[in-house]
Amino acid sequence: MKRFKYALTLHLLIATFTFVQAQQISGFIYDEREAPIAYANIFVQQIQSGTSSDENGYYLLTLDPGEYNLIFSALGYESKEIKLFVGDEGLERSVILQTSNIELQEVMVRASKKDPAYAIIQKAAENKKKFLRQVDSYRTEIYVKATEEIEKHERKKEEKEEVVTVETNAERDPFAEAETAAQAKMPDINLLEMQVTLNYQQPNQYKEERNAYKAYGSKAGLYVPQFGRTDLNFYRNLINPQDLVEAPIISPISKTAVLSYKYKLIETKAENGVLVHKIRVTPRKLGNSTCKGFIYINEGIWNINRVDLEFPKGGLKLYDRFSIKQTYEQIEDSLWIPARQEFYYETKQGRKKTFKGNTALFYKNYEKDYAFPDKFFGNEIAITTEAAYERDSTYWQSVRSEPLSGKVKEMVAYRDSVEAIYNSPEYKDSLDRAFNKITFLELLGEGVAFRNHRKQHQFDLGSIPSLLEFEVVGGFRINPYFSYFKKWKDQRRLWTSVSTSVGLRNQDLQGSVFVQHFYDPKRIASFAVDVGRQFESFNPYDAILNQLSLSNYYLEDAVSFRHRFEVFNGFFFRSNFYYADRQSIQGLKGSRWIEALIDDNGATLDFEPHQAFVSHLYFSYTPFQRFMTEPHRKVILGSRWPTFSLRHRRGWKGPLGSDVNFDYLEFAISQDVQMGTLGNSKYRGEFGKFVNTKRLHFVDWKRFRESDRFLFSDPLHSFQSLNKSFTIFDLFVEAHHIHHFNGALINNIPLIKKLRIRTVAGAGFLWAKEGLIITQAGGTEGDTPPPAEVLNFFNDLDTGKQEIIRNFRYQEAFVGIERVFKLGVRRRLRIGAYGVFAKASDSAATSEFKISFDVIDTWDRNWDF
Secondary structure (H helix, E strand, O other), X not given: OXXXXXXXXXHHHHHHHHOOOOEEEEEEEEEOOOOEOOOOEEEEOOOOEEEEOOOOOEEEEEEOOEEEEEEEEOOOEOOEEEEEEEOOOOEEOOEEEXXXXXXXXXXXXXXXXXXXXXXXXXXXXXXXXXXHOOOOEXXXXXXXXXXXXXXXXXXXXXXXXXXXXXXXXXXXOHHHHHHHHHHHOOOEEEEEEEEEEEEEEOOOEEEEEEEEEXXXXXXXXXXXXXXXXXXXXXXXXXXXXXXXEOXXXXXXXXXXXXXXXXXXXXXXXXXXXXXXXXXXXXXXXXOOOOOEEEXXXXXXXXXXXXXXXXXXXXXXXXXXXXXXEEEEEEOOOOOEEEEEEEEEEEEEEOOOEEEEEEEEEEEEEEEEOOOOOOXXXXXXXXXXOHHHHHOOHHHHHHHOOOOOOHHHHHHHHHHHHHHHHHOOHHHHHHHHHHHHOOOHHHHHOXXXXXXXXXXXXXXXXXXXXXXXXXXXXXXXXXOOEEEEEEEOOOOOEEEEEEEEEEEOOOOOEEEEEEEEXXXXXXXXXXXXXXXXEEEEEOOOOOOOOHHHOHHHEEEEEEEEEEEEEEEEOOEEEEEEEEEEEEEOOOOOOEOHHHHHHOOOOOOOEEOOOEEEEEEEEEEEEOOOOEEEEOOOOEEEEEOOOOEEEEEEEEEEEOHHHOEEEEEEEEEEEEEEEEOHHHOEEEEEEEEEEEEEEEEOOHHHOEEEOXXXXXXXXXXXXXXXXXXXXXXXXXXXXXXXXXXXXXXXXXXXXXXXXXXXXXXXXXXXXXXXXXXEEEEEEOEEOOOOOOHHHHHHHHOOOOOEEEEEEEEEEEEEEEEEXXXXXXXXXXXXXXXXXXXXXEEEOOOOOEEEEEEEEEEOEOOOOEOOO
């Protein structure tokens, strides 16, 4: 198997899928004080590639046996070259890099002549390790208050004020009228309060115990840090709140910060018997990994007194502005602890509204060197007790570290005063009556719903426009829809939907019944049953134009049973058993406007009807998966480790007349890797094989999609320049990688960086031992013979072009630029333009231009790829 070379460092991870004799070389990279050097570069001269160390200074290489020259380098350190001989066993080799005195001291000397701030920052950088580990463990109480005020901007004088009309025949709701009148007199304010016990243990273990929790209004725009995921400690070289920024922030007192920042001493004054230096921090270059503002350093102690810094606008995920203030407090001679932390953030909705948020954390009852029991820390980083949601106003008055502001206090007093009314059965009954009233706008819009709060269930009927749906086969259909939802106090949920569909052109009848029960929220466990008749696609992930062809569809009567649950933390098991009667759509017509839009002769794949009983078993495991525990549910927060998965798909011969007999195995690995200021990488590798093809129908083949002409698809699950759809019968290996630089390259170009454009690059690889390319299919299929007879079988088709492929290789690389645009207050659209360069074993090299559109997931604050 031939090696495929990549341009980016993590491509070596992908290469591990294609080598079986390579050995692993690993170790740590330290500085002269034995502190790990994060994101150092390791370059292998002989292969002109390499890797980088992680945040703990650990690196891992995979090399074939032989002799190599390894060059270790990092910003602010002297490079070091070593020779290694790789034999039949792996090696461990750790390296110490010396601080580059020439580079840093030149900057320091030149700067010190201008301003003494550089010498102060150097002292703080030399002492930061001591204050990073000043205690082995601690426990403290934190009161958290997050507020958001919505400022509505006045309209221009020539614009008319909006007139709100009330239907004269509407049922009068005195509670709603009173609430509306009171709300009109108050500013729009959202509030969240928490009382947290924070537990910490070196080197970086956090666990929150949320003992009290109260929310007023919407929480969507409020920022509340999760300590186990967001460590805003400026004693660390990099601060990486992944829910806030695209790229980590370089600390102003990191050892090499002088290469990224300029400093100016503003003033020095005594505070509580200590001289405090106020230093302005300014980025040398505008970018996504630097902040600006002020840092205060204590004279003689050389530690942080407080910070007041603003994060770069271009690197924020959801906010337009974000700043942080931290204040430290001395409790012993050399022990300074956080006393207060505040975040200020702002988002605008065009010219109509401005959402201004503030989150404050107040620390008290600090206990240093707290003795935690064994196994106290683990993957659970936060837990909320059931009593936390039951705290009354008296409790909150007693725990608040500072009183609420006038507007917020007024809002809380009002909502607390009417809370009993809101929760009364009579009031909720009145809301149900108003909600259940059928209106003409509902019939034309979202449909009709009937709710019962006492039984906690709701019925939904589709709207009049939703009665009309579209299918590739036959065009428009009449599709009445009904659904039922029920919820229990322990967060169990039940969904049921029923639909019936009649085709207008073919006069065919279809329908489905679907039931899903989320029966154990803490184990993320659910089962579902699906029964129905519908058109299915042979390749549902194929190129868009291929999806418009009748030859891509067949008719299926099926019943399926699905089950999912978490066996233990991070280990999931999913199963799906389904029985289907598969039929050709020979004789059915397509859509008239699709026939006019594309060059499709309307040919369908005609095959003998057959029955199939198929099982899908899927196992996935993510080591060290972090999570939060709520009273009745579990919230997954991700992991720094890869996700490993194993899939087995089997066709069973015999049960219920099933005439399929095959086994398919597939293994995959995927991960999202943070690379500090260099950006973040995502990779995914997969290999699979049919281990049994005794009775393998066309429907059950493993397929790869043809790439769309201009659209850039998800690069972790598809290829961008694969100009054919094909199936495989034997072993295949595929690998994908994408790296977002998050401004790391553009920041060095003075004019372009102001456009807030980001660069991206990646690659993909595919190898298939044996497969079949189908350019066009038609005629009569019957059962698919063993792979050796496939070509002869398809030559008997009435029409179509087929080609057997063996040892097929495909490789691609792409580079591009991306830009994020605002869609709303917190909705973001990312548009990308890419150049794709590809080469297949049976064709010449090609280059193409592609575009992509991706909307951020506001729940986990991340993109699809």
